[in-house]
Amino acid sequence: MADSSSGRVAERKRHSPLVDSLIRLVKEKPLGTVGGIITLLLLLAGIFADFLAPYGINETHLADTLAPPSIKFWLGTDSLGRDLFSRVIFGARISVIVGLSASIIATIISTVVGGLSGYIGGKFDLIVQRFVDVWMCLPSLVFLLVLISMIGPGLPQVIFAMGLRWGVGGSRIIRSAVIAIKENVYVEAAKAIGCPTHWILIRHILPNIMAPLITLFSIRVPNAILTEATLSFLGFGIPPPAPSWGGMLSGEGRTYMFLAPWIVIWPGLALSTVVYGVNMFGDAVRDLLDPRMRGGIGRYGVRAEKKKFWGESGGKR
Amino acid sequence: MRVYIIRRLLLMIPTVFLVSLLIFFMIRLVPGSVIDLMIASQLESGGGPADRAALEHGLGLDVPVLVQYGRWIGVVPQAEGNFSGLFQGDFGISLWSRNPVIEEIAARWPVTFELGLMALIVAQLIALPVGVFSALRQDTWGDYIGRSFAIGCIAIPGFWVGTMIIVFPSIWWGYMPPIMLIPFTEDPIGNLKMFIVPAIVLGMAMSGLTMRMTRTMMLEVLRQDYIRTAWAKGLRERVVVIRHALKNALIPVITIVGTQSAVLVGGTIIIEEIFCLPGMGRLIIGAITDRDYTIVSAVMVFFAIVMVLINLMVDLTYGFLDPRVHYK
Numbered sequence: 001m002a003d004s005s006s007g008r009v010a011e012r013k014r015h016s017p018l019v020d021s022l023i024r025l026v027k028e029k030p031l032g033t034v035g036g037i038i039t040l041l042l043l044l045a046g047i048f049a050d051f052l053a054p055y056g057i058n059e060t061h062l063a064d065t066l067a068p069p070s071i072k073f074w075l076g077t078d079s080l081g082r083d084l085f086s087r088v089i090f091g092a093r094i095s096v097i098v099g100l101s102a103s104i105i106a107t108i109i110s111t112v113v114g115g116l117s118g119y120i121g122g123k124f125d126l127i128v129q130r131f132v133d134v135w136m137c138l139p140s141l142v143f144l145l146v147l148i149s150m151i152g153p154g155l156p157q158v159i160f161a162m163g164l165r166w167g168v169g170g171s172r173i174i175r176s177a178v179i180a181i182k183e184n185v186y187v188e189a190a191k192a193i194g195c196p197t198h199w200i201l202i203r204h205i206l207p208n209i210m211a212p213l214i215t216l217f218s219i220r221v222p223n224a225i226l227t228e229a230t231l232s233f234l235g236f237g238i239p240p241p242a243p244s245w246g247g248m249l250s251g252e253g254r255t256y257m258f259l260a261p262w263i264v265i266w267p268g269l270a271l272s273t274v275v276y277g278v279n280m281f282g283d284a285v286r287d288l289l290d291p292r293m294r295g296g297i298g299r300y301g302v303r304a305e306k307k308k309f310w311g312e313s314g315g316k317r
Numbered sequence: 318m319r320v321y322i323i324r325r326l327l328l329m330i331p332t333v334f335l336v337s338l339l340i341f342f343m344i345r346l347v348p349g350s351v352i353d354l355m356i357a358s359q360l361e362s363g364g365g366p367a368d369r370a371a372l373e374h375g376l377g378l379d380v381p382v383l384v385q386y387g388r389w390i391g392v393v394p395q396a397e398g399n400f401s402g403l404f405q406g407d408f409g410i411s412l413w414s415r416n417p418v419i420e421e422i423a424a425r426w427p428v429t430f431e432l433g434l435m436a437l438i439v440a441q442l443i444a445l446p447v448g449v450f451s452a453l454r455q456d457t458w459g460d461y462i463g464r465s466f467a468i469g470c471i472a473i474p475g476f477w478v479g480t481m482i483i484v485f486p487s488i489w490w491g492y493m494p495p496i497m498l499i500p501f502t503e504d505p506i507g508n509l510k511m512f513i514v515p516a517i518v519l520g521m522a523m524s525g526l527t528m529r530m531t532r533t534m535m536l537e538v539l540r541q542d543y544i545r546t547a548w549a550k551g552l553r554e555r556v557v558v559i560r561h562a563l564k565n566a567l568i569p570v571i572t573i574v575g576t577q578s579a580v581l582v583g584g585t586i587i588i589e590e591i592f593c594l595p596g597m598g599r600l601i602i603g604a605i606t607d608r609d610y611t612i613v614s615a616v617m618v619f620f621a622i623v624m625v626l627i628n629l630m631v632d633l634t635y636g637f638l639d640p641r642v643h644y645k
Binding site for chain 1: 331332335336339340343344346347348461464465468469471472473474476477480481483484485487488580582583584586587590601602605606613616617620621624625628
């Protein structure tokens, strides 16, 4: 046992941390690897949409309206004769943009609000937390609907609304992490030697809340993609003719779905696959980054643990 | 315990007050006022300044927003001189239909409540067995399938599944789900039949998170000393798993179920939209589109109260499941 684990360590030292993580991902998280591949495909489709899509997003083929999937139109066409394959590919771009930017905005807001609230504490904390309470006791989707009707539909608005909503929501987690960290001796020491507050926040607090930050971020990305689709589906998201996956399922798509079901199949399938993949990948990355999951329980330790549990090999505790 | 409940209910008042304040002003910031929409919808009556002023006066929108707010929550007298607002238990009157909002809510809430409750039950029926199974067979193929299923439930959007369920049966067998609402009191079986498909779609979407939480907690609990003791006593697997492990694992799961009920409110909106169920979701979407300020504000306050009550119930459930919890 000792030999094999030291051999493992020696073997690992040959790679850079990134490659090492990748190897661990493939070895230990088969589902996470599948998710990673899907995520990679999504990113590539989003970035290279212009090259991948055979037709333009709003290019109409009036002779081929509602055409079923064929060699000319791989996934068929919609009621205006627009190629669905191209639109699904460009939909990936919207999803990438929304997923990443809404999550980044949400994480930044969470960090600032939660960090300040937790670090300053006292009355400031109390007031901010009451505000967060109020914010959180409104159902997320309804609140987003009101927020978006306030600032109007559109890509930046949707991103901003989701970032704001989730940013304030996630600040709770950051706040509790900061409260735990600020009691540490090294923060005390930094204060004692006269470090300015912003320095303590950035150099001592921030690196220590990276774990919850990454967790929050990785949960937000698939959520943002799904919520954007939901909003667009309800007509409160990105207005047509932009090829949002959710938007393609509503409006025109809903009118013609009984005649041409492929209009509503592909965007939903793409959406489900992507959200599934990003979720799986995020989970795996979280597990790999979480020090508590390294070694022991949760990895190869599990089987040994089980044996002990069943009393088959009376190992020491 | 009674003191605890009373204290929590009192704490609800400032929260609900702030919610009402926030939403009342937010909805008025939505571009395109209700007056514009009303004038646009009644083109024949003209849109002169006189009509506009009369309309505004009739709807009580001619006074400053703060006064409108005061009237709505019941601290400023109405135009007729009486106090009727949230404090008096009056949610106001719809700007379009002129019906009391409380009647609109009373007509819609049972639909949403039934859908939500059924979805909640379906979700637990899926989540608990699969979560426990996944935990007992950790890192086997069964576990992988269970976890994939859980994430699949989270990932596959309800509005897509709903759409597929409407499209394909109709194409293949010419079957359409009923459009008209069948009241439970008239035809209980027909009513349940109507709700079961939307409830399953919604319940599956909800079950994902609960399933994962159940699995994680079961894994943790199964490694506890008292489980070892239970095995050592020679208890059967069923007893160990259900009575000793699951009961303890359920405590955090309940929290998730509680927070899920918030998601449920959002989820019902979409499902109601797809399956044409006349619930709260369609009420609020219609109200936002029509700029029916009173309905939007009142429904949001109503939602906030429901959420606070659900949270209270979740907290009380802890005491039921875990005798160590004391309410102070």
